[in-house]
Amino acid sequence: MWDTITNLLPLVGAALHDFLYGFLPGWLAYLLLGFIFIVILLVSILNTVLAFIWLERRGISRFQVRLGPDRVGPMGLLQPIADAVKLMTKEDIVPAGGDRAVHYLAAVLVFVPALLVFAVLPFAPGVVFADLNIGILYIIAIGSVGVIGVFMGGWASNNKYSLMGAMRAVAQMVSYEVPMVLSVIGVVMVAQSLSLEHIVQAQELPFILLQPLGFFIYFAAASAELNRTPMDLLEAESEIIAGYHVEYSGMKFALFFLAEYANALAVSIIVSTLFLGGWKLPLVPPYIALPLKIFAVFGLMLWIRSTLPRLRVDQLMGFAWKGLLPIALLNIFITGGELLIFKGYPSWLALVNIPLAALILFIWSRLFTIKIRATATSARPAPSARNV
């Protein structure tokens, strides 16, 4: 019984597989099966993205003591759909002097990698499109393609704000890729595998407990990759309005918008998979456990977004290279040392690693902020006084 529930999705898949192969020639069944799965994946991603958009708008409005969209459908649930319809019917404008082909291609180049990432993400035991043995490498490689689309979009728009946003995008995304990759290495070392399926299975204890420092670095770097506040420099509204996609309208803008949230969804799934134990949760079937974790991670992103102001360009780059990179290297060093000493990675190391990570973060943040404070002149102004 329990086994049936846990393996519900693979069982359905296998049944479909058997049914199609029963009366169709092999190649056609293969094609058809692939097509069906892709459609299922696309539909579920897009629906989750719509749910994310709704959650973000409603959630942030609750953080900001206001109601948020509540006119379209119950609790505003149909608002994202109304927005999507609006975007699709809007005029598609290419700015005068813009590069038509590149302008078009950019939207596609941003959207496609955002979807491709989902090919290797494990949703439940056995439910993964391609269980690549180098799944993590694939994710990182595909993830870094998006920046090309962003730059192309900014360049082809023939707009100075777009160009500025694009320049910031390249600098920021390339910089944050480095600590992000390095933070994943710790997980790979502990799990002894690059396959996401294996990494999930290796987590008797979620890796957030064994690799707290890695989690912090990954989360910080990933939110920079997603350009969410406090690192949303490439579309900083108060400075460069919308950054690289300021000249996009209609469906092309919708593609950028969808890609942003699809990336947020992908990062939520990756964080859940690498650090929170993926689909594993005691007493909860995997296809409920994973969504729970996804929405928890996304909620954390929302919380940060609605709380923090934005960093400046140079401070942001400094944070990547001077802040995150050294502790990412330190994390690899510590993990490697522990592996060497204990010939494995026993669970009780969590008791060592959590205080250690807290200590490192504390010391490092003190050291790092000296730089910022030294440029600022002195302490807070004394509200001093001339009494009448």
Added chain:
Amino acid sequence: MELRTQPFMVNIGPQHPSTHGVFRLRVIFDGETIVDLEPVFGYLHRGLEKLGEGRTYTQCLTLTDRQDYLSAMNNNLAYVLAVEKLGGIPVPPQATQVRVLVSELQRIASHLFAIGAFINDLGAFFSPFMYMLREREKITDLFEMLCGQRLTHNFLRIGGLSHDLPPEFMPALRALIDSMPRFIDEYDQLLSDNEIIWARSKGVGVLPRDLAINASASGPVLRGSGVAWDLRQADPYLNYPQFQFDIPIGANGDAYDRFRVRLEEMRQSVRIIKQAMESLPGGPVMTPDVNLALRLPKGEAYAHVESPRGELGYYLVSDGSINPYRFKVRAPSFINLTTLRELCLGWKLADAIVILGSIDIVLGEVDR
């Protein structure tokens, strides 16, 4: 191969989320660094000073609260003071005290808006702004109770007020003033020691004390640079000398200090309101027989008040007719803006937005 680079010019505004209205900055960038900056004014010019010359003194009152629409009470006050000074019109004590109340309430409302917009310019996703607006909303509700208007009140009259406080006003004000310090402390805790706000605004846009004085800056911009100059104490009007309050000043003159000064001034305003509430004299609020088609004696008068943005002055010249011969406004945010270029040179684009936000301009007043 050597890459050829050139600075490039960007128009920030007139339509831009952070220019607080239709204000345009012509900026020349070297990468992200500002090489040159030129503010371009006038997109909201309505010719209010000229319009005033064609209206009676009573009608001019409605022009004043459309200038600095975030502190309409202070604008009304400065104009009314100028007319009363020129005409020698007496004001009943109750009206004077209520004027203090409303202008301090307006100061809190305006500073809330300024701080919210400033943090928004730092890149926060509207959250601080919404919290500030929540508090400001209570004050606008009070004003609505007082005179039916939320933004352009037109509550003061030449020689007094349009009417006395409604009976439900004082309990509502008391409730607001009791809760306000708690909110101000909360914002202070949340914002003042925030690492990112420190990093973004400390040391940014330092306005030296001498430059601030020479540029005749006023208000929180001047006090942020460490000059304890507040017209409420330097050249007292109404009955401010009766009240105990401090003038908060900054140490460095940077954007952070200007923000802190505003935060601290809200506390002082709460203090003043508390004292003013205790000592309301009562009695009539309007001097009888002030003619609506008022004729002022020939001459000129200048009256200034400490508006939330600085020294707000009205200069009136009368030729004995029912219209002012000259209706001149000294708009504080216009004059505070004159140092913008010096403040921004060499900083990055993001800093220019922060500096502009810390000066706290209202375009209705800058362009008039």
